[in-house]
Amino acid sequence: QVHLVESGGGLVQAGGSLRLSCVDSGNSFSTYGMGWFRQAPGAQRELVSAIEWSGATTYYIDSVKGRFTISRNNAKNTVYLQMNSLKPEDTAVYYCAASLFRYSDDSAKYTYWGQGTQVTVAS
Numbered sequence: 001q002v003h004l005v006e007s008g009g010g011l012v013q014a015g016g017s018l019r020l021s022c023v024d025s026g027n028s029f030s031t032y033g034m035g036w037f038r039q040a041p042g043a044q045r046e047l048v049s050a051i052e053w054s055g056a057t058t059y060y061i062d063s064v065k066g067r068f069t070i071s072r073n074n075a076k077n078t079v080y081l082q083m084n085s086l087k088p089e090d091t092a093v094y095y096c097a098a099s100l101f102r103y104s105d106d107s108a109k110y111t112y113w114g115q116g117t118q119v120t121v122a123s
Contacts, residue, residue: 002078002098002112006026009094009117012045012086016121019023022096022114030074035100036081038092038119039052045107049081052103083092086121094119 008020009032031053032083033067039045049070050059058070094117097110104110 002028002032004096004098004107004112004114006094006096006114006117009119011120011122013064014086014088015120016086017082017084018086018119019115020055020083020096021095022079022118024077028097029077031102032112033101033103033109034070034079035097035099035104035107036070036079037095037107037110038090039095039116040089043092045095047066047105047107050105051079054102057103063071083119086119088121088123090119091121092119095119098110119120 003025006022035050037045038048049072055072065083065120072079094113099110100111101109
């Protein structure tokens with residue numbers, strides 16, 4: 001069973017940094033492709049970043065390239081999203097999700113979801 005719990009959100013000034021973490025309490029984490037999504041008020045949920053089961057392949061939406069870094073530690077059942085140079089438009093609830101595919105940049109292929117963590121970037 002997959003149970004994802006995010007942490008690390010908060011309020012930060014523009015230009016600041018946050019690191020989100022997502023821990024899976026199940027025992028098959030290393031076989032899943034993982035993704036970070038976000039949803040701002042009134043907006044559609046979007047896939048921000050994804051990482052292959054081994055960590056070898058990653059994906060980023062254009063608006064975060066060069067600022068965000070996704071990584072994973074399979075020994076700790078954890079995926080991270082390091083967010084630097086944050087902008088007010090990054091404000092959203094961030095969700096981690098697991099895909100039964102070993103890698104996917106298709107949001108439709110994500111099956112398991114965390115409860116979300118709020119990220120607010122003040123201008």
